[in-house]
Amino acid sequence: MLNYCMITEGRYVDTYLPLHLKRANDFVDRFVLVDDGTFPSDAVERLSKHTTKPIVILTRKWDNNHSKQRNVYVDYVRNNDANGWCLVMDSDEFPSMALLSALRTLTQGESDGYETPSFDIRIPHEYRIDPIAKLLFQLDDFKEDVAGNTSSSPGGERVDIEFRYNELRVYRTI
Numbered sequence: 001m002l003n004y005c006m007i008t009e010g011r012y013v014d015t016y017l018p019l020h021l022k023r024a025n026d027f028v029d030r031f032v033l034v035d036d037g038t039f040p041s042d043a044v045e046r047l048s049k050h051t052t053k054p055i056v057i058l059t060r061k062w063d064n065n066h067s068k069q070r071n072v073y074v075d076y077v078r079n080n081d082a083n084g085w086c087l088v089m090d091s092d093e094f095p096s097m098a099l100l101s102a103l104r105t106l107t108q109g110e111s112d113g114y115e116t117p118s119f120d121i122r123i124p125h126e127y128r129i130d131p132i133a134k135l136l137f138q139l140d141d142f143k144e145d146v147a148g149n150t151s152s153s154p155g156g157e158r159v160d161i162e163f164r165y166n167e168l169r170v171y172r173t174i
Contacts, residue, residue, distance in 0.1 A: 001029040001030065001081045001083070001084045001085065001107075002027070002028045002029050002030075002084075002085045002087060002103060002104065002107045003028065003029065003030050003031070003032045003073070003077050003081070003084055003085060003086050003087065004020065004024050004028040004030070004031045004032070004087050004089065005031075005032045005033075005034075005073040005074075005077070005086045005087065005088050005089070006020070006031075006032075006033050006034070006073075006088075006089050006090070006091060007033075007034045007036075007066070007069045007070060007073075007090075007091075008033055008034065008035065008036075008091045009035065009036045009038050009039075009062075009091075010035065010036075010038030010039045010040060010043070011038070012091050013039060013040060013043050013046055013047065014046070016091045016092060017033070017047055017050075017091070018047065018049075018050040019094065020089065020091075020094070021047060021050035021051035021053075021055075022050050022051065023094060023095070023097075023100070024087075024095070024100055025050075025051045025052060025053060026100075027100035027101060027103065027104045028053060028087065028100075028104075029053060029054075030053055030054045030055075030056060031047075031051065031053060031054070031055045031056065032056045032058065032073045032076055032077060032086075033055065033056070033057050033058070033073075034058050034059075034060060034069050034070075034072045034073050035057050035058065035059045035060075036059075036060070036061065036062035036069070037059055037060070037061040037062065039057060039059070043057060044057060056076065058072050058073060058076055060072045070088075073086065074086065085103075085107045087103060
């Protein structure tokens with residue numbers, strides 16, 4: 001079973017979510033949405049107009065912890081479909097039709113996982129690490145991760161901020 005999983009919020013019930021439902025309707029078996037507590041009470045009825053597939057809305061109040069929100073739908077899929085797959089999308093991401101078709105074929109086989117290439121953009125950034133933080137978090141052996149110019153500013157340590165985009169996360173719950 002291929003589950004289209006998203007962490008979302010009430011403001012998308014009439015904007016992005018209908019687009020997701022219409023786009024993926026023919027390729028997925030179920031939509032599993034984790035609401036941050038802001039969905040209107042009639043969200044299922046409003047969203048059901050855009051798909052023939054079941055829509056499961058799970059609510060967990062947003063507390064700035066993305067991994068706990070994600071675990072809500074992972075736990076749901078794991079508990080309700082031992083061989084289920086999760087296609088993980090953000091509200092503002094839309095998969096191509098070719099990708100949805102390929103995933104439909106893939107998830108009907110015996111594979112345990114799938115990953116598309118991700119594109120990493122490493123942007124050099126320098127900042128000073130607070131001496132008290134070094135002491136408290138035992139950062140005295142802090143090593144630089146350099147992905148470009150190796151210079152650093154006086155009194156500061158060099159660190160790189162890594163951004164990922166265009167990464168598709170699909171996995172089977174085990």
